[in-house]
Amino acid sequence: MEISIDTRFIKGLTFQDEKLLEEMLHEWISDARSKSDEIVKRIGEGDVRRIFNSLHELKTNFTMLHCGKAIRESDALLHKLEKGALITNEEFKPVLDMINAIVKLIEKK
Secondary structure, three states: OOOOOOOHHHHHHOOOOHHHHHHHHHHHHHHHHHHHHHHHHHHHHOOHHHHHHHHHHHHHHHHHOOOHHHHHHHHHHHHHHHOOOOOOHHHHHHHHHHHHHHHHHHHHO
16 A cells, blocks of 8 residues: 655644654654544444544544545545444554554654
8 A cells, every 4th residue: 555645734834843843743643543543442332423523633634744545535434424324443444554654654754
């Protein structure tokens, strides 16, 4: 699975300060992992509304890095949730895999 990210948005927020950029990217990792853990927990509880909210927040994280593939995958799951259907851990796994791939890209920078 090939993932691409673009950090220009976050770089703009940090005024090109490399140390601040590094801190923001590490915060992105922490926040994305926290949100994904929350989603997995809510899937187990069958809480469609909270899954939707957390996944929508996670999609915002992907938007900050212009990661189109992750945004599209999130949109597909959000669409299903909007219809009131519960997603499974198996359906959410590609998003988790993308987070891991993004983390690897960030750590290389």
